[in-house]
Amino acid sequence: MAQDSDAEDRSLLVVLLEAHQGLWSQLNGDNVSGEEHRHLTIHGFLQQVLVFINTYLSLNDANQVAVIAATSTSSALLHASSSLLHASSSLLGATTKQPAAETSSNPSQEILANLADLLRIQKEHPGVAAGPALLSGGLSRGLCLINKARVSARAGGKRSARPRMLCLQGSPDATQHYIAVMNAIFAAQRSEVVVDACMLASTDSTFLQQAAHLTGGIYMRPKQRSALLQYLLTIYCPDSSSRSHLQLPQPLGVDFRASCFCHRRAIDVGYICSVCLSIFCESVSECTTCGTDFSKGRMPAAKRKAGNSLDA
Amino acid sequence: MSASTPLLVKRAIFTLARDRKLPGVLTVNGSQIQWAAHDPTESQPHYIEIKAVSDSLQRAKGKPLLRIPTKDRPSVFEFESEADRDQAVDIITPLVKSAQEKGKGLANGAASGAKAAQGPHAELKKAVLAADRDLQALHEQLVTGGIISEAEFWRHRQHLLRQHAQEGPHGRQKQGPSNAMIEQSMDPNSNKVTLKLTPDVMQQIFQEKPHMKRAHNKLVPHTLSEKDFWGKFFNYEVARKAQGRSKKAGAEIEDPYQEFRNEHLDALEARNMLHNVNAEVNLAADLFDHGSQAREQEEEGSRQTISDINKHAAAVMRTAADSGSRGAGQQAAASAGAQQSGMASTALDDLRRPELAGFSQLRIQDPKRLHESAAPQQSHGAAEHGATAPSSLTDSDALEAVQMLLKDGAEQHSVSSQAAYAVLVELCRQSNTAASGLQALAHGPSGAEQNLVPRMQEILRQTVLACNELLRHFWAQFPLSTSKREARALDLKRALMNQYDRTTAMQEAAQGLDRVHITQLLKPLRQALDAAIIKHDNEAVYKSQPVST
Known part of the structure; x- marks a missing residue:
């Protein structure tokens, strides 16, 4: 019985992590005059994100998580809960190749190992990584994954997990990707996927603000980046249905400005x-x-x- | 009819320059024509005194344009229609005529206000206004704008005038003690030396000559009286100086308090003080006083004088440094006692910034680092600062971090509890929890205020100040027992409603996030204005009802 209720309450979280130097640089902060609380090392950032993911998984046995890294050229799946992978493989047939780290039982290890591989490739081709990170690509991949999980759950006669996406971004908005990003956001809105956003830069992201606003998610730009984990646990841990019972920070407002199609301004x-x-x-x-x-x-x-x- | 009653309110575009036209609202009252832009950040309001209109108004044929000639430069307004323009002309022309007939101006609130400004307290009022920019802006807006009279404005500000009158022109600066060295005036005829000994001078001597303080503590009042003690000292000082002046090598004059001289104790005390003083200056002075050997041709007298000057300078610097550090709350570490109170009294205001309540002092811990961070391109020392400097991190840095995490695993404490607590307080404040204990701990400016440009903040501040002033006068009219009070309350209500419309226009003119912030900031003000307007409306309804018997 308890297991059934757990399965009822389960949720699926797709963490979209920007693996781009735009984020790494922003973590350091833009102000050095004694504002220690604004600094966050890459080491500290990754550690806090991993603690958050593990906490989220430990909230409910049936919770599923997927981590997608968005780079300037591609988006890569760093980790996905085994139940998610099984579901998609059963849907696509046994011949589909699975990620190498599938067997790993430790999500943190898997995420780090795959991220290290990805960064190594980027390091070897530095010229390729010059452009902005592909937020739209990451969002689309996440949505595809969520859709797969949904379809397979429906095929198995189960109720699908409540899907949610969390974007961890540091680079400023790439206006040249406006159309693609907005299309992904509208797709998320249509498929009722909540998009949460955590902006780790000193300026707000119009794209993420609009994404959170349109899909009923939460947008946040932490002031004290050194305590990112506290923000993640307080705001982004509860699923979308529990949020109605909580008093969460109210957004001050959303910048609804659009980018023009001619100059991307x-x-x-x-x-x-x-x-x-x-x-x-x-x-x-x-x-x-x-x-x-x-x-x-x-x-x-x-x-x-x-x-x-x-x-x- | 009061001068503040608007006779006409029309939308009009004002020509600021040949190619710069701004939409706004033109208001005409008994004494002046006022134009305010829809967007207050675009332009200041424009005022034209009716009595300053030099000639008859000029209309353009076939266009809704109106040219108002004044002594300085003509103002051109473009109305929405010719009918609007003609209506404005019909209202302004008789006002201009009557003003020209009366010659020196209108007998209205603004004019009487102008007269009052030339009254006996005019200079004082001007000085008070000059000292307070906010008050000046308020005066300009409300009194010059003709909304409230000069007398009303100053009625509740008598204490400011009194305070200013008492303090005098330099009232804000406390006169500090003289930092000159001790003077002695000598009468050449009688060969008598006159000295003036005040507690300040005594304090100064104690600081410059610590052995005198020790002697004073030991001898006065049991062995010597206060007068004898100082008499002996000054006799010695005068004789020593006289000897120095005449450059005669006579017998050595002995210091009456020689036994209290103790260089070791002096050095110890100086070291205690050193953390407050510019160490470089002090060490250089000390090096001369104690470390260097006298050269042969150097006279002992001049050497003594230099040493005296050094000691005096050290005493002056010390008082300044102490008073500065006291503000930063570091004084607790310094030695306590009578010496402290003495220093406080000799603290020099000239060397210290005025204390401002509610502001904390700017403290730059490492100015060098600050300057380097301002020019990151030029700083080649950035590598020294490591992770704290704003350097652009690349994927290889990220790879290193990932590998380190893979190898060593996660640390036990990834977030300090202090930082986490600060986050909780911040989130509580943002989540509108009304009676949260954590929120009570949260302090500092709200987020909305920080996100506005300074110019907009300034405009909002002025608007709020003006509204508060008007509200004060409005509520002072209650109860509306006389017809005069009623009329005044009605005038003020109109002015308040104008302000209300202005705040609405400001909200509507702002876009995006600014609009939300402005709405948030103006919310309490609008509630106060609502309350005032509702009160007045209720009062009117109550008055209009027949008294039931």
Whole structure:
């Protein structure tokens, strides 16, 4: 009976970890004049994230976790709970190749080993890692994983775990990825996946704010980065259904600015294509997305009517 | 009709420069025309005194433009329609005419206020305003703006005037003790030396000559009276100086308190003091006094004088350093007792920044590091500071950290309990828990305030100050027992409603996060304004009801 209720309450957490120098640099903080609480070493950061993941897993035996690392070129699955992997393998058939560390019973070891491999590859190809981290890729991969788990649970006649994603980001928003990120966020919203976000930089992330706002998650930019674990445990440990009973920090506000499709600039006021809703920062003669021609101008209503009556 | 009653309120675009036009609201009252931008960060409000309008108003044909000629430069407003413009002209023209007829101005609140400013306390008021920028801004906005009269403004600020009058022009700076060396005036005719001995001078001597303090403690009042003690000392000092001046090598004059001289004790005391004083200066002076050997051609007299100056300088520096460190709360470590109180009394205000309540002193622990961090590109010492310096970490650093974790495993304490507690307090504050014990411990500025630009903060602050002042005057009118009070309350209510509209406009003009922050900051103010307006409305309803018998 107890096991059944555990299974009822189980949840699935996908941690999206930015494995990019943008995050490593931000951990150090931007201020050195005695503000020790703002500094967090990479060592300390990884340790605190691992403690959080282990705590989350120990809350409920049936809890599942997956860790995805997002780099500038790809996203990699660092760890996934064995039940998740079994579910997806049964769905895809036995021939699908599983990650090498699947057999490891210690999630921390597995995460660290896979992260080390990933970083080693990045170190060997430094030129490749110049671009911003692929938040959209990580989000999409996480959503795919969640969807797989859902489908397999449905196939097995079980109730699927409540899915949730937690983004740990440090780099500033890459406006060139605006469309991809927003699409991923809308997909998460549609599939009712809560996206939580923890921004580890000194400035807010518009993307993550909007992601949390649209999916009912929590966005937070910790002021005292050295105690990141405390934020993670207090805010991000409870699942989405328990949160309604808790008094969690209220967001001060969300920056709803969109990035224009032409220059990827964040804008307050802009031009919108009336056909495909593309956003532009300046008046254009033709929509670059759907090709609608704006140069002809709007036909006055009276003329339109007259044209219609003539056609008739 | 009061001067503050708005006769006309219209939307109008004001031409600041040829290519700079701003939308705003034009308000006309009995004494002046006022224009305020929708977005207060864009421009300051523009005031035109009716009496300053030099000529008749000019309209443009076919355009809703109005040119108001003044002595300085004409102001051009663009209304939404010609009808609006004509209405404004119809209201302003008679006001201008009556003002021109009266010549020197209107007999209204603002004008009488201007007269009061030239009254007997005008200089004092000006000085008080000049000393307090907030008060000056408030005066400009409310009194010059014609909302409240000069007399009303100063009625509750008499204590400021009194205080300023008592303190005088340099009232804010306490006069410190003289830091000159002890003077003696000599009458050349009678050959008499006059000295003035005050407690301050005694204190100074004790600091410069510690052996005198020891002698004083031991001898006065049992062996010697106070007067005899100082008489002996000054006799010796005068004789010594006279000998130095005449450059005669006479018999050595003996210090009456020679037995109390003890270099070891002096050095010990100096060392105790050293942590408060600029050590370099002190050590250089000490080196001269004790360490260096007198050269042959160097006279003993001049050497003595230099030594005296050194000691005096050390005493002055010490008082300054002590008074500075007292503010930082380090004084507890220093030796206590009468010496302390003596130093406190001789602390020199010139060498110390004024104490500001509610502000903590800026303390830079390592200025060198601060400067280096300001120019990270140039600093080649960054590597020395290790993890604390803002360096860009790469993937190889991350790889090292991961490998270290793989090898050594996790540490026992990943987060200090102090930091975790601070996080809990912060989160409690953000989560709107009303009566949380943790929240009670939380202090400091709220998040909303920190996230606004300083200019916006300043504007909000001024708005809040002005509203509070108006609210004070508004509530002072209650109970509305006389018709005069009623009329005044009505005027003030209108002014409050204007402020209410202004805050609404400010909220609406802001975008994104700023808007949320501004709304949060203005919330208490708007509640106070609501309360005042509701009170007045209720009062009006109550008055209008017939008294039931």
